[in-house]
Amino acid sequence: MIKVTHISKVYATDSVETLALDDVSFEITAGEFVAIMGPSGSGKSTLMHILGALDVPSRGTYMLEGADVGSLDDDALADIRNRKIGFIFQSYNLLPRTSAVKNVMLPMYYAGIPKAKRYEKAAGLLGKVGLSDRMHHTGSQLSGGQQQRVAIARALAMDPAILLADEPTGNIASVQAEEIMSIFQDLNNAGHTIIMITHESDIAEHAGRIIYLKDGRIVRDGNCHRRRTVKTGVKS
Amino acid sequence: MEYSEIVTDALGNLTVNKMRTGLAVLGIIIGIGSVIALVSLGQGSQKAVTAQIQSLGSNLLTVVPSGGQSGGVRQAAGSGTNLTSADAEAILNSPAVTTVKNVSPEYTDRIQVTAGRNNTNTMVLGVTPQYLEVRKTELSSGTFITARDNEAQAKVAVLGPQAVTDLFGEGAAAVGQSVRINGQAMRVIGVTTSRGGSGFQNQDDRIYVPLSTAQKLLFGTNYVNQIAVEANSEDVMTQAQDEIGYLLLARHRLSDPSQADFFIMSQNDILNTASSVTGTFTALLSGIAAISLVVGGIGIMNIMLVTVTERTREIGLRKALGARKRHIITQFLLESVILTAVGGTFGIAFGIAVSYIIARVISMPFTIAVSSVALAIGVSGGIGIIFGWYPARLASNLQPIEALRYE
Known part of the structure; x- marks a missing residue:
């Protein structure tokens, strides 16, 4: 589903050229749960931006479901982000002063889906992440874990091909982090492809495969041998 | 696209900072209000002058002597x-x-x-x-x-x-x-x-x-x-x-x-002269008022630029969730058009009130030209689009990662 071939990313600031990604190649097939690990400055955020069609590589090609993302214009990239990718950010990034359900409806609004359908779908997704009773709360009225669950529901709104999570538990207490991981594993078991960036190995171990990055290069790529599973299920 | 929703959103965003929104709108109110009031003032005085001259009879000719001579010095017209x-x-x-x-x-x-x-x-x-x-x-x-x-x-x-x-x-x-x-x-x-x-x-x-x-x-x-x-x-x-x-x-x-050694003037000559004088007067007043309207527009643009900077992160997020350029442009343009439309509406009321009071105080006929109201509505909407365009484009051109990283 995802095929990355020899991609590099160079940031040119004034006179200094920084090589953020250096000849990276890998493939991810549908249904995988992949963790991308690495110390800060290893290029994992850059990789995430490229995979999320937020940025394009300087060299190499990125194929997403058969489409060459590097050759698309702004609007086409916007559509890819809208329909094929669901983003989950470290800082949740919910719209301020906006209710949970409206946040979840937002990607569907940009896809031009009628309001009634949007509402129905958003309510269903919030139920799935255990927030049926918090639908009309705004971000500031929810805990970190609850906000992240709203963000997950929003990421799922357009039934995307992949979920891209950037340090999804970075700002969350460990108990709630477990809940988030449990949701991820449930989604993965239901067939969703998940790519998660993290620098914590115990979080990464919830994934089926771990890619280690260092200085913009892949240093290790393999299955997770001691995979953790969360059995507690979702608490609300 | 459901317009009621974007309008509700835009209104929500505008009410976040009421003081700032209010001041931006005030600029437009004063601009539109002064255009309406001054145009009405000009037309009122034109009407008064015309009516007065016409009341003297429209088939009247006046013969007056031209300036006389007094020891080689030419005197004022009519003194001959x-x-x-x-x-x-x-x-x-x-x-x-x-x-x-x-x-x-x-x-x-x-x-x-x-x-x-x-x-x-x-x-x-x-x-x-x-x-x-x-x-x-x-x-x-x-x-x-x-x-x-x-x-x-x-x-x-x-x-x-x-x-x-x-x-x-x-x-x-x-x-x-x-x-x-x-x-x-x-x-x-x-x-x-x-x-x-x-x-x-x-x-x-x-x-x-x-x-x-x-x-x-x-x-x-x-x-x-x-x-x-x-x-x-x-x-x-x-x-x-x-x-x-x-x-x-x-x-x-x-x-x-x-x-x-005489002049013959018809009422029409006098009427035309008077009309052209009051017409110039009206144009001059409207020109001055138009300047305040432009200043109001610049105020709107300033507010919208501040808003775009403040909401950089939100714009990045919206783009990450699949907003196209036109979605972002529409959102910000709508906010500035709402600002100017609200300002225009209050400005029309303000202008009519002011011209009514002026007309009463200097006992002149009170007239509000429909054309000047229509013009005010058009101009205020236009100002929203013109002065909102640059900030809206700026917002839509933000790169999503840059915007998301922005603190």
Whole structure:
């Protein structure tokens, strides 16, 4: 589903050229749960931006479901982000002063889906992440874990091909982090492809495969041998 | 696209910072309001001037002498001494002039007038009975000057209502009393109706005496300084002007029109001059108001630029979730259009209120042109689009990662 071939990313600031990604190649097939690990400055955020069609590589090609993302214009990239990718950010990034359900409806609004359908779908997704009773709360009225669950529901709104999570538990207490991981594993078991960036190995171990990055290069790529599973299920 | 939703969103965003939104809107209110008020003021004064001039009769021609010579020094127009009552009679009776219905020779000057302990400086007009018809003047009481009064140089006077007020008090019965003009006691025989008008041409602040009385007893002259001519109809004004012109040239023994020692003006000439003056005045006022509108627009742009900077992260997020450029442009453009539309609406109300008050205070006809309101609505919407466009484009061109990283 995802095929990355020899991609590099160079940031040119004034006179200094920084090589953020250096000849990276890998493939991810549908249904995988992949963790991308690495110390800060290893290029994992850059990789995430490229995979999320937020940025394009300087060299190499990125194929997403058969489409060459590097050759698309702004609007086409916007559509890819809208329909094929669901983003989950470290800082949740919910719209301020906006209710949970409206946040979840937002990607569907940009896809031009009628309001009634949007509402129905958003309510269903919030139920799935255990927030049926918090639908009309705004971000500031929810805990970190609850906000992240709203963000997950929003990421799922357009039934995307992949979920891209950037340090999804970075700002969350460990108990709630477990809940988030449990949701991820449930989604993965239901067939969703998940790519998660993290620098914590115990979080990464919830994934089926771990890619280690260092200085913009892949240093290790393999299955997770001691995979953790969360059995507690979702608490609300 | 459900517009009610984006409008609700835009309103929500605008109410976050009420003070800032309010001040931006205030700029537009003042801009639109002043355009409406000043245009209305200009049109009102134009209407007043036009109505006043038209009330004097639209088939009226006025013959005045051009500047006289005094020891080689040319005097002001109208000060010459070369028109006589005989000229007026010739205009009326000459077979060469076929288009004239009536003629009123006049001698006018300002002079001090007293009545008992009151006195006033007013316009004294020496006139003939024809004045009433030619100048469309009516009496509210008493009688007007007759042909016999003129023959006898009678010491009688007809007062305008303002002169009555000044000399005898407001609403006093003046007929039968007497006034002193230049030391001569004159019996008041009539009072004219009020004709309005203001400033240097107040038609109510006047005293009429027989022409012969004015010439011989008051001012000591043989000339007239104005001949009012009533043409048969409005359509023959040009012909009448020509006929009178050639007749007077011949009577004054002048061979070509460039030497003419008189002017002939029609009411239309005066009307056109006055209209063009008030028109220029209106345009000038509107121009000044337009500047304040532009300043208001710049205020809107400033606010929108601040908003875009403040909401950089939100814009990045929206783009990450699949917003296209046009979604972002629409969102921000709508906010600025709402600002200017609200400002425009209140501005129209404000402008109408201000022009109503001004019209009341300086007692001028109150007019609001539909065109100026329509223009204000169009312009305020246009300002929203023009001044909102740059900030909206700036927002839509933000790179999603840059925007998401922005703190």
